[in-house]
Amino acid sequence: MSIHDIDFIKASCGLGDYLLLRSALTAEQLEGFAFQDLAQRLCSRRLGVGADGVIAFTRRSGISPSIHTASTRFTPDVVPVDALFCSARFLFDSGEYGVKPFTLQSKGRIFTVESVDSQNFRLEVPSPTNAGQLPDWHTPLQREQHLDQVVVPWETPQALWTQFTPSPDAQSLRRSARLSAANHPARPIVLFSVAQKDLISAWVRLSSWVDHSSAASAVALSAHLDGLSSDEVLVSLNDQPFFVQISFPGPRIWVTAPVRYLFQGLYAPDTSFFA
Structure with a gap:
């Protein structure tokens, strides 16, 4: 099933940039080739809009919103934290969550988000591992x-x-x-x-x-x-x-970072128009 007439916002956290889809996609579109094909078209920095990945959302009442990512730069099992930050601002701006902490889910994992203000967000992020092990005070870092x-x-x-x-x-x-x-x-x-x-x-x-x-x-x-x-x-x-x-x-790690909106646009099958 093809995807067309997609309204999106391009956002960045650090130097990681993502296209946040305002349009809702069906489960068939998200799970099939169409979502990956859309990412390939849009994320190309030579022929498309240019981004690290595309983010879509599914929401059901009483359940944390789910984040779906597609990219040619990382594998489907990866959950980029930059993408979580961009998603946090997008959902915060929707007006559904206010200033209280809220949760996101992606790839079966739950992430808690706090809004510091309208552009800065705080997330508890997965700890990096050192040579396959979680670091601690009692073991020297592997080099x-x-x-x-x-x-x-x-x-x-x-x-x-x-x-x-x-x-x-x-x-x-x-x-x-x-x-x-x-x-x-x-x-x-x-x-x-x-x-x-x-x-x-x-x-x-x-x-x-x-x-x-x-x-x-x-x-x-x-x-x-x-x-x-x-x-x-x-x-x-x-x-x-x-x-x-x-x-x-x-260790537990919290990161606070700003998220910027760069521009918004509309993707159609043969062309894109940017506002």
Whole structure:
């Protein structure tokens, strides 16, 4: 079943951008090829609107709204946290949830959302794992030797590495991240420096898809467990702010981040018109 005449909003969290469908889709459309085909058409940055993914919603009375994602950049089993943030603002703006915490569900998992204000939202996010294990205070972080560098491996919605570097300024950090990406194309490597206990500067070269909210969580965990930062820290990742709070045991991680609306548009079978 084809999908046409789709009204959408393009939103971003960090540098992750998603197309939020205002139009309701049927179960047949969501479960079949049509939804994936729509994502392929819309998400192309050369031939389509350009986005990391498409998000659709299903709602039933008394049940948390369900989020459905489709993308050519990540697999169907992945739940991008950036997409959850974008969805949180979209649902908050619908006027159904007010200022009280509400829940979202995706891929059988429940996520709790709080609105800090109309553009900033707080979510408890899944903890990244370190070499397949949940990190804790009693076990040193597992590290890997990759080529000439020692890095910390993390599994978030995608595999990535973090590495502390005492870069003196943001420009040096950005330059180092660019060189690291050229030398380590296998997965994203997030370089970070700690200006003070509650402020981390981080940079990742965007040569592939990155879930920025999860990457910020991994950076905060890496810095905290190595004694470089406190359990509440502002991570500036590629100049985008993520306030991360960490609690042990668990760990439990809460991230607060802003969501911006970029534009809205209408998708038709042969063309798209943007407002």
